[in-house]
Amino acid sequence: MTILIEQPEFGIEVEEKKVPNSEKDLVLDGGFVQPHANAFGHNFRDYEAESERQEGVEIFYKTNHINQTYEFVKKMREEYGKLDKVEMSIWECCELLNNVVDESDPDLDEPQIEHLLQTAEAIRKDYPNEDWLHLTALIHDLGKVLLLPSFGELPQWAVVGDTYPVGCAFDESIVHHKYFKENPDYNNPAYNTKFGVYEKGCGLDNVFMSWGHDDYMYLVAKENKSTLPSAGLFIVRYHSFYALHRAGAYKHLMNEEDEENLKWLKIFNKYDLYSKSKVRIDVEKVKPYYLSLIEKAKQLDSLTKLYRPYLRRSTQELVPVLKQIGVLINKMIRCNETDMEIEILKSSLVDEPWLLDQSVINSTMVQVLELLVQ
Numbered sequence: 001m002t003i004l005i006e007q008p009e010f011g012i013e014v015e016e017k018k019v020p021n022s023e024k025d026l027v028l029d030g031g032f033v034q035p036h037a038n039a040f041g042h043n044f045r046d047y048e049a050e051s052e053r054q055e056g057v058e059i060f061y062k063t064n065h066i067n068q069t070y071e072f073v074k075k076m077r078e079e080y081g082k083l084d085k086v087e088m089s090i091w092e093c094c095e096l097l098n099n100v101v102d103e104s105d106p107d108l109d110e111p112q113i114e115h116l117l118q119t120a121e122a123i124r125k126d127y128p129n130e131d132w133l134h135l136t137a138l139i140h141d142l143g144k145v146l147l148l149p150s151f152g153e154l155p156q157w158a159v160v161g162d163t164y165p166v167g168c169a170f171d172e173s174i175v176h177h178k179y180f181k182e183n184p185d186y187n188n189p190a191y192n193t194k195f196g197v198y199e200k201g202c203g204l205d206n207v208f209m210s211w212g213h214d215d216y217m218y219l220v221a222k223e224n225k226s227t228l229p230s231a232g233l234f235i236v237r238y239h240s241f242y243a244l245h246r247a248g249a250y251k252h253l254m255n256e257e258d259e260e261n262l263k264w265l266k267i268f269n270k271y272d273l274y275s276k277s278k279v280r281i282d283v284e285k286v287k288p289y290y291l292s293l294i295e296k297a298k299q300l301d302s303l304t305k306l307y308r309p310y311l312r313r314s315t316q317e318l319v320p321v322l323k324q325i326g327v328l329i330n331k332m333i334r335c336n337e338t339d340m341e342i343e344i345l346k347s348s349l350v351d352e353p354w355l356l357d358q359s360v361i362n363s364t365m366v367q368v369l370e371l372l373v374q
């Protein structure tokens, strides 16, 4: 099922083209200024430009492209899908990224916690009401903990970098495509055709992506029954899939839900990429906001867990209703109960075909209320 989220006006589409320095900075959706050069004075995602990062990044992609095979991905998914490594809070995990630098990135050599907060703060400025998007930004790269000893200390080529499907032909738009020639799947007729092991419109959920932090974090979020909307989970899982969201490749594997979610991913990408800079975020200053987001998500999580078995509905279906109930309660606390808006909200809740029973609404409200006053 697709969650319907009010679509903002899509801002200026930012292309990866040479931008003359004299040209004014581009302003994204709500005011975020996209710099015309990265921290090293080059265009963003220029993998050929001579820079202090170029050689290391190219070596990274060579190893990555040679080793990411269909068999390898299958094995990693099975192994890491067990989620038996470590248990920790979201914020603890963010702090672990304090010492992690991504070797695949030509635009950033700052610790990853900076990147998480730079992305989240930039998107928060332009989309202040989409708190699910702020949280998505905060967690999108947490899977990079795979580089750390307690998570298996995987090599960089198995954790970071752009991702792409395995089990079908590697698209030419993938960065440093030439190195795929040394990948065993490149010459395997089962895997080197347009569709390979997949079918037209099969949906990305059925496609094996090169193994790394994106798929890992998605598995973690899913297994923990995250209440992020489907677009949020999609962003976490495919934000490094530049061949799709930048170059438009592999669309033949997408289904309708993927199409919907791709719109949000494209918005997210502008902030993920263009917020990378040497200007550091004051972690202590923004920490209370993100802790409050995490806490809110946790409360929503416990509510959906409580109601899912009773109503036999999925998290995706429950979340918007619980949110509505939350809004309703907030209004009830603050204003007169006969308020028109409350009536409208109430009737929209009763209109939920599966929420037939007013007593269910009442008991849900009591739960929300308890959480609010805790």
Ligand SMILES: O[C@H]1[C@H](O)[C@@H](O)[C@H](O)[C@@H](O)[C@H]1O
Pocket (backbone or CB within 6 Å): 102, 104, 105, 106, 141, 160, 161, 162, 163, 239, 240, 241, 242
């Ligand atoms: O999502 C990003 C992106 O794909 C970058 O190109 C890559 O260098 C990073 O590792 C990844 O987190």
Ligand SMILES: [Fe+2]
Pocket (backbone or CB within 6 Å): 140, 141, 213, 239, 240
């Ligand atoms: Fe990433």
